[in-house]
Amino acid sequence: MCPVIEPKRELADLHAHLTSSISPAVYWHLAHSGGHKLPKSDYHDFADYITLTDSHKLTLKEYLDQIYHPILNKLSSGSIAVEKAIYESLTGAYRTNNITLLELRTNPMKHNHDGMVDLDHIILSMLRGMEQALLEYPTLWAGIIFCLDRQYSIKTNEIIIEKAIKYHRRGIIGIDFANYDTGNFHFKDYIELIAKARSAGLKVTAHSGETDNTNDLWDCLSYATPDRIGHGIKAAYDPKLMQELVKQRVVLEICPLSNIMTKAVKDWSEIKHILQTLWENGVKFCINTDWPEIIKDAHLAKQIDFIAKNNILTQPQLDQTIKWGFQASFVNQHKESNLYL
Numbered sequence: 232m233c234p235v236i237e238p239k240r241e242l243a244d245l246h247a248h249l250t251s252s253i254s255p256a257v258y259w260h261l262a263h264s265g266g267h268k269l270p271k272s273d274y275h276d277f278a279d280y281i282t283l284t285d286s287h288k289l290t291l292k293e294y295l296d297q298i299y300h301p302i303l304n305k306l307s308s309g310s311i312a313v314e315k316a317i318y319e320s321l322t323g324a325y326r327t328n329n330i331t332l333l334e335l336r337t338n339p340m341k342h343n344h345d346g347m348v349d350l351d352h353i354i355l356s357m358l359r360g361m362e363q364a365l366l367e368y369p370t371l372w373a374g375i376i377f378c379l380d381r382q383y384s385i386k387t388n389e390i391i392i393e394k395a396i397k398y399h400r401r402g403i404i405g406i407d408f409a410n411y412d413t414g415n416f417h418f419k420d421y422i423e424l425i426a427k428a429r430s431a432g433l434k435v436t437a438h439s440g441e442t443d444n445t446n447d448l449w450d451c452l453s454y455a456t457p458d459r460i461g462h463g464i465k466a467a468y469d470p471k472l473m474q475e476l477v478k479q480r481v482v483l484e485i486c487p488l489s490n491i492m493t494k495a496v497k498d499w500s501e502i503k504h505i506l507q508t509l510w511e512n513g514v515k516f517c518i519n520t521d522w523p524e525i526i527k528d529a530h531l532a533k534q535i536d537f538i539a540k541n542n543i544l545t546q547p548q549l550d551q552t553i554k555w556g557f558q559a560s561f562v563n564q565h566k567e568s569n570l571y572l
C-alpha cells in the first residue's frame with residue numbers, strides 16, 4: 232500500500248522566495264493597482280507566461296533574467312505592494328497547505344524601485360505584512376530571511392546585512408546568499424560580515440550546489456560555515472562533501488520541483504537518487520518549495536504527497552525530513568507567541 236500524507240499535517244517551508252510565493256492572481260491585482268504594463272493583457276495568458284510547467288521549462292538564468300527580475304520583482308515593489316505580497320504569501324501558504332512554519336526570503340533592494348523608495352520603508356512594510364498575517368493566524372509562525380546578491384558589491388550587500396541586524400528583533404531571522412555569480416563573488420570576502428551578522432543573532436544560509444560544480448559548496452562550507460544550505464544537491468555526487476556536511480551539521484534545503492523545472496536535475500528519478508544518497512550518507516535535509524506559486528503543482532503539500540505516493544522517500548524517511556525542517560528553522564519557536572514583540 233502506498234504511504235499517504237495526512238491531510239491536516241503541519242508543514243514547514245524553510246526555502247521560499249517572496250517573489251515566487253506570490254500567486255499570479257495577486258500579481259494581477261498588484262499590476263492593475265499600480266497601473267503597470269504587462270506582457271499579456273489576459274489574466275490566463277499572463278499566469279501561463281509566468282508559470283513554469285512540464286512544457287514550459289526555463290533554466291534558472293533564463294527565468295531570472297527574463298521574468299523574475301524584470302517583471303515579478305517590479306510588480307512586487309513599493310511599500311503597498313510588498314506589504315500585500317508578504318501578507319498574501321504567508322496566509323495563503325497556511326490556508327492551502329497547512330504550512331505552520333514559513334521562512335520567506337527576499338532581497339529588500341529588489342523591491343524598492345531601484346532605490347527610488349527608502350529601504351527602511353520597504354522593510355517596515357514587509358514586517359507589517361508579516362505582523363498582520365501572524366496576528367490573524369496565531370498558529371502560523373514565520374520569519375523573513377534577507378537575501379544578499381552574488382552580483383552586488385560587498386559594500387551593497389553590507390547594507391543589507393546592516394538592515395537585517397537592525398530589524399532582527401522585529402522578525403528578520405537570517406541572511407542568505409542568492410543569485411548566480413558573474414565571476415566576482417567569493418565567500419571568503421564575507422567572513423567578517425558573516426561573523427557580525429551571527430553575533431547579532433542572525434542565522435546563515437546560502438544557495439549553493441544547485442547548478443554549479445561542488446567548488447562553490449566547498450567554499451561555502453569553509454568560509455561561510457552556514458547553518459543550512461539552499462539546494463546543495465550536487466553534494467550527493469561527492470562523498471567527501473557529504474562527510475563535511477554531516478561534520479558541520481548543515482541541513483540542506485531541498486526544493487525538488489524547482490530543480491526539475493530549472494533543469495538543475497533531469498527528473499524525479501534523479502531527485503530520488505540524490506535524496507536516497509544523502510540519506511544513506513547521514514546528511515540531514517528537508518523538503519521545500521523555492522518557487523511555490525510560479526511552478527505548476529509546486530505547493531508543498533502536493534510535492535510531499537507526490538514524494539510519498541511515488542516512493543521517492545519512504546513514509547518514515549519523509550516523516551523524519553519534516554521533523555528536521557521544524558528543527559532547522561531559524562524562527563525561534565520558543566517565544567511566548569508567534570508575534571515579534
Ligand SMILES: [Zn+2]
Nearest residue numbers: 248438461521
Ligand atoms: Zn532559492
